[in-house]
Every structure is written in structure tokens, then in C-alpha cells.
Amino acid sequence: MRFLHAIVVLIGIISTSTAYRDLDWYECMLQYQIYPRSFKDSDGDGIGDLRGLKLVIDFVPNHSSDEHEWFKLSQEGMAPYKDYYVWADGRIINESYTDVPNNWISLFEGSSAWAWNEKRRQYYYHVFSIKQPDLNYRNTALREEINNILRFWLELGVDGFRIDAPGWLMEAPHFRDEPLNPDGDKGFMALNHVYTMFQEENFDLIHEWRMVLEEFKNKDGHTRLLSVEDFSVPQFKAKYMGNSTYLMAQMPFNFMFEFKDYEENATNINDSIQSYLRTLPASGVPNWASESHDYTRIPTRFGAESVDAWNMLHLLLPGILNVYYGMELGLEDSFIRQDQRQDHIGRTQFDTTTRDTSRTPMPWDNTKNGGFTIAKKPWLPIHSNYVYKNVKSQLEDPESHLNTFKRLVKLRKTNVIRHGRFDTYVLSTWVFMYTRTLESETIAVIINLGTETEQICTNDVAQSLPAIMTVHTSSRNSDYKIGDEVTLSSTIGRPCSELRPKSGLVLSNSNANTYSRGCSILSSCAINLVVFVTGMSLSTRIIHSII
Secondary structure: OOOEEEEEEEEEOOOOOOOOOOHHHHHHHHEEOOOOOOOOOOOOOOOOOOOOOOOEEEEEOOOOOOOOOOHHHHOOOOHHHHHHEEEEEEEEEEEEEEEEOOOOEOOOOOOOOEEEEOOOEEEEEEOOOOOOOOEOOOHHHHHHHHHHHHHHHHHHOOOOEEEEEOOHOOOOOOOOOOOOOOOOOHHHHHHHHOOOOOOOHHHHHHHHHHHHHHHHHHOOOOEEEEEEEOOOHHHHHHHHHEEOOOOOOOEEEEOHHHHHHOOOHHHHHHHHHHHHHOOOOOOOEEEEEEEOOOOHHHHHOHHHHHHHEEEEEEEEHOOOEEEEOOOOOOOOOOOHHHHHHOOOOOOOOHHHHHHHHHOOOOOOOOOOHHHHOOOOOOOOOOHHHHHHOOOHHHHHOOOOOOHHHHHHHHHHHHHHOOOEEEEEEEOOOOEEEEEEOOOOOOOOOOOOOOOOOEEOOOOOOOOOOOOEEEEEOOOOHHHHOOOOOOOOOOOHOOOOEEEEOOOOEEEEOOOOOOOOOOOOOOOOOOOOEEEOOOOOOOOOHHHHHHO
């Protein structure tokens, strides 16, 4: 959560048709998240660095470094920084001995979240690393400092912020011990975090920051995006969105797909999607993430043959999409030896595997180090399959993951995807389908999650669909080509078509060529490019993947 990353946003031009509501710039965007240290090294030191376009900030407000000037002044007791952090006296055991203030536990370390500071002769609180002291948002001077930092970046022209770890922003002021978790084991999960997580005041902070963004919208009419990273259940995420009279975040990240793997069947996928959509407020815009810098990649969880099918499922969903760099190539997690690890924390307390496996360098071509760096070696080892799985080779292969991805992105810019009705269906235990429908246009996405070839019959669940539809996009392993006919109903005297395991199809009730240039007659093809990044600007080379 604390690590540097960036997000690129691609937005179709809003339709000028009066038949559809104009969408704000973020409401159907595709966010392309990069891990800057692994995207492109331009100075030859083996570590990625970004150059070029304007910045949008990944905002990490929970803590600072213990080397920050504020913390140095706070430990000296100097005003106004004295109470910028969460300080507490030790719990008196006897006349000569004190202990930590309470039983609060660090998420990263699984032991006490309190660290002794010899200069101040007090303990400071750190829910994450001991090097990351928590800021004290009960201090009004600190809050205004943070608000002014947001204003500083907004004045420079950023388009929004992604708030990291909002659930930990504030703690109960009484510092009581947290109760034991009867279902917990050890470390962080041993306690019920009723005093250190999800305090109601956190939502007030989100509202306060949104109002800072609204100051700038009121000046020029341009919406600034406030998104939050939170891994809680969908019902809780909805609280971050506020309502029309109490504005908060437009987008709490939806990470539900990141926790799914090859065990998931069609019913599980369907129920997860519908459960999430039911939690959204009336004005809420759905968003979807399948990979990130904290979790394993799709091919690692579902199998390498699932890449195209999963991209089909993901890219044509309604709302905002979050794509992690390399997803368009089908990048897999790498093997990282202990001596190569950069992230020594692990994914969770109970999953100590390093997050480095999904943060390895982008393979640009088949030259040394995949064209990522001219250094002898990159900061993390590039996956050994870069020789054949890289940007250059996939651009040259019309059926590659990358070119399939690009075709789907073009389809995403059409009004049937931007504005169309969304319905989901379970065709069988392992076959999942959803449709996007607008007026006379219908797009159907069908994926086989299983390990055997399955019939794809819609007789009983989607009788309004045409009995025969045309392949718009197919996964390489499906054995279908663009323009092929697919039989979805056995009522016309023909058996239903079959779909190979781990494969997918995007079907249309129109000629496939209607969408081959990325546009239906209802939509403009133009794209706006916005860059979301933390602390650096972005290499224009990123545009390879999407446009």
C-alpha cells in the first residue's frame, strides 16, 4: 500500500447524442496502473523512472517517514509539530518500569504498534512499519497542512487523488486495549480492531478532502477525482461514497476479483458481481480491479490460458476499469529468490510470500533485460519468458494477448458498452455470461472457467438473445475466429456451440466488422489521455498498450 505506483486513464469522448446522459470524464475510464520502479528505466541504474506528462497523485496520508522533518521536530516537542503524530506515555508497571501504552498491534510487524522514542521519552504509534509513524488527524493544524498539500498539487493541474489505506487514518483517543478476536490466531488478527480501524471520523476526513477538490471544480467546472483504496466488504466501501448532500469519494476501489482463483465457478463470479452492484448508492459508479501491486496476477491464479477470457470479462464491465501494467500481455508472477527480495513484508501476516513477484519489470522486447534497462541487472529480475512474451513480439502478432486487449478497449469506447444495460447469467456450473444491450445492439461475453469443453446454451436463462450471434473477439485457445457464427440456442434445430476450457468469446448481434475499428455508428473513437502517478511523470511509451 505504501509503494509508489501510477495509473493511466483513458477516456472516450462523451457522446453528443441527446439519448444518453453525458458521462463525467472518470465515469467510464480505463485506469492503467504502473509500478514505476518496474515500468521503464531511462537512466540505466536498473530502477524504473518516469518522465514526461502531468501528475496525478497517489496520496498516502496515514503516516510519514520517521526521517520527515515534521517527525524530527515533533520528537523535539517543537510547536506546531509537537502533536502532529500519535504520541503516548508508557503504561506504568511499577516505579522503575513502564510498558507500551496498550495492546495495539502493527499490521506489518505483527507485534506492538508502539515504538519508543528516546528523544521525546514517549512512544509513537505506527500501524504499518516502525519507519512510518502515524499522523494525528485530531490535530487541526495538521489537517490544514494536509489540505494545503492537496491544494498545492491541484494548483499544478492534477486531476485527482487516490487515498491509500483510509481505514487506518484515525484511532480512538482513549487508547484503550482492543478486545481479543475469538476467531483470530496471532499477530494483527489476534485483536478486534475496534479502536484503530474504520473510525467514523475517517469518513469526515474523506469529506473534508473532497471539499478541497470541489473548491477547484467550482472555479473551472472540471471534476477532480477522489478515489480510496480499501479492502473491506462492498457494503462498507459504499460508505466512502457519501451522498448528494455529503460528498465523499467518487470511487472506492473494488478489489474483489483479486481474491479469486481457479476454484471459482460461474455462480461465484455472478454472485460477487451482483452483490457488489447492489451495494452501490444510486449515484455510484462501479469500478473493477483484477490485479494490482499487492496481489498475484491473473495467469498465476487462473492459469496462463485464461488471460484473454479474463480480459474479456473485465474490460467490458460497466463503469471504471483498473488495469495493472502487463495485464494486457498476460504477464505472470515471477520467481524471486530470497536474496533478490526487495519487499520484506509479505502479502499478509499469513501469506509471507513477497509481493515482488507481481512487481517485476515490464518486458518491452527480447533484448537483454527485456529492454527495460541497460544496467547489468534490474532492481528485480525480469520474468524469464520475456524472450517471447514482450510488447514488441505481441504487437507483431495479430492474435496476441496485447492485440486482443486493444480490440476489446476499442469496443469499450462504443455506446453499447458505455451506456448499455448490464445483465449477468450462469449458463452452467463453469460457464459465465453477461450482456450489454443498447437499443438494437447486444454484446455478449461468455467465458468457460472450467477444465473441460462446455456447451454454451442460453435456452433457459437468456431467451431474448438471438439464437445465433457473431464472434467479435475470441481468445486464441477458443478455436473461433472473428466473424464466426455461434449457436446459443438448440431451439432452431442445431446443437449449441461448445467452448474450450479457460477460453472466452465476445459475441455481437451485428456484423463483427461494425466494431472492428472500435466504433459503432453511435460513438466517437477519440481518446483523451490522463496520467495518474505518484511523485513522477510518465514515459509516453505507456501508450503502446491501449491505443
